[in-house]
Amino acid sequence: MSTRLLARTEAASPAPVRAERSTWAQAREASANQLFLVPVALVFVVLLVIPLTQTFYWSFTDFTGYSADVKFVGLANYRKVVTDPSMLAGLGFTLAYTIGTAVLITACAIPLAVVLNKKFFGRNFVRSVFFFPAIPSIAILGLVWGYILSPLGSGVLNSVLQSLFHAGPYPWLSDDTLARLSVIVVAVWGGAGWHAMLYLAYLQSIPADYYEVATIDGASARQQFFHLTLPLLTPAIVISNFLLMTGGLKVFDLPFTLTKGGPGYSTYTITQSIITSGVAQGRYGLASALAVLFTFAVALVAVAQLWASRRIERRVL
Numbered sequence: 001m002s003t004r005l006l007a008r009t010e011a012a013s014p015a016p017v018r019a020e021r022s023t024w025a026q027a028r029e030a031s032a033n034q035l036f037l038v039p040v041a042l043v044f045v046v047l048l049v050i051p052l053t054q055t056f057y058w059s060f061t062d063f064t065g066y067s068a069d070v071k072f073v074g075l076a077n078y079r080k081v082v083t084d085p086s087m088l089a090g091l092g093f094t095l096a097y098t099i100g101t102a103v104l105i106t107a108c109a110i111p112l113a114v115v116l117n118k119k120f121f122g123r124n125f126v127r128s129v130f131f132f133p134a135i136p137s138i139a140i141l142g143l144v145w146g147y148i149l150s151p152l153g154s155g156v157l158n159s160v161l162q163s164l165f166h167a168g169p170y171p172w173l174s175d176d177t178l179a180r181l182s183v184i185v186v187a188v189w190g191g192a193g194w195h196a197m198l199y200l201a202y203l204q205s206i207p208a209d210y211y212e213v214a215t216i217d218g219a220s221a222r223q224q225f226f227h228l229t230l231p232l233l234t235p236a237i238v239i240s241n242f243l244l245m246t247g248g249l250k251v252f253d254l255p256f257t258l259t260k261g262g263p264g265y266s267t268y269t270i271t272q273s274i275i276t277s278g279v280a281q282g283r284y285g286l287a288s289a290l291a292v293l294f295t296f297a298v299a300l301v302a303v304a305q306l307w308a309s310r311r312i313e314r315r316v317l
Contacts, residue, residue, distance in 0.1 A: 041248035044269050052295070059289035087290060089265035090273040093180065097255070098248030100184045101191065102241055108192040109240070113199035114229065115282045127197070134194035142257030149173050149258075171257050176266040183255050183267050190254075202236040203229070226286070229296045238309035245305055247296050270294050 059077055060071040081087055111247050133141065148156040149172040158169035172182050206229070214224050252271040255261060261268040261276070270290070278287020 055288045055291055058285055058294050061285050063284045063288070065279070065284040066282060070285075073285065077286045078293070080286055081290050081293060084277070084278055086265050086268060087270075087273045088153065090261075090268040090270045093255075093265075093267055094249060094270045095185070096180065096316075097184060097251060099250050102244040104184070104188045105191050105195050105244060106237065106241060108188060110199055110230075110233065110237075111197040112196040113194065113203055114201055116196065116224065117203045122258055127200075130193035131197055132193070133190045137253075138190065139253040139257045141186065141190050142254045145182075146173070146258050148180050149186075151175075154161055174263055176263060179259050179263060179267050183258055185253075186253055186258065191244070195244070198240055199233060199236050206232050234312060236311070237307045242302070242305055242309070245301055248299065249294075249301065 024114065058070075060072055060074060061072050063070045107160045112130065116123065116130070120126075142243070150158070151169065151171040151174040152158065153162065153169040155169065155172070161168045162171070171178060173179050185270075210228060210232075211224060214228055214266070219227070250271055251269055252275070255267045255269050256272055261272050274287045274290050278284060279291060
């Protein structure tokens with residue numbers, strides 16, 4: 001009897017051992033996965049946390065970037081930010097640029113993606129033509145368009161208008177309103193094709209059966225677009241507008257290369273204010289204060305947009 005009991009005990013013993021080994025293996029795997037996060041955490045701390053902490057500290061000092069002898073000045077830098085006309089102008093144009101480009105690019109990219117999703121001769125070539133403006137650097141595009149939109153009579157656009165319609169020359173980049181519109185239009189020209197490709201990728205993931213059923217039910221092309229295509233493109237619209245909003249708030253290269261922020265401060269941006277009015281003039285404390293406010297503003301916009309987009313997705317999808 002005892003021999004049988006011992007045999008049964010020995011036969012049943014490997015199960016707990018295997019369970020213990022399985023738990024140990026899972027723990028080792030979890031530890032190995034966490035080790036892969038260590039380099040990411042180090043990069044995050046070195047490139048984000050430490051610079052942000054230093055910037056926040058300098059925003060309360062008169063740090064010039066050249067001398068280690070700094071003096072605490074409290075909220076003086078923040079008061080200068082909200083009273084400096086160049087920085088206020090930069091804030092105004094940055095907001096106008098961000099909202100204008102987001103609305104116009106979305107309005108152009110979605111219909112363009114719908115057209116490019118149809119079958120026609122040379123479709124791939126046409127897609128590449130519309131995507132091409134996204135390939136060169138924005139700074140290069142700004143220099144090229146600066147030559148095209150030159151307010152002089154020798155400018156490309158003014159020369160064409162003069163030869164065809166005997167009109168002009170127009171001050172495309174020397175008039176406040178026309179300069180703002182020119183910067184926004186060039187940004188739309190350069191970004192619409194890229195975002196159209198984003199929408200095109202989502203359009204190609206929509207099953208064709210949906211449109212066949214809608215056609216059988218008698219839905220017109222307009223009804224299919226507003227009641228089928230747009231709701232299914234909601235995730236793409238969210239991603240596209242998030243990229244447009246965050247990119248528009250930190251824009252620098254296109255307005256600077258196209259107009260240098262002029263005429264006056266009409267196309268001045270927040271990032272240009274940080275670089276020109278702060279860093280270039282040795283006022284790192286002032287530039288840090290503006291950078292801190294700008295960082296909080298971008299974070300608030302990003303969080304608000306993500307919150308709104310999730311609510312829209314829940315209602316539409």
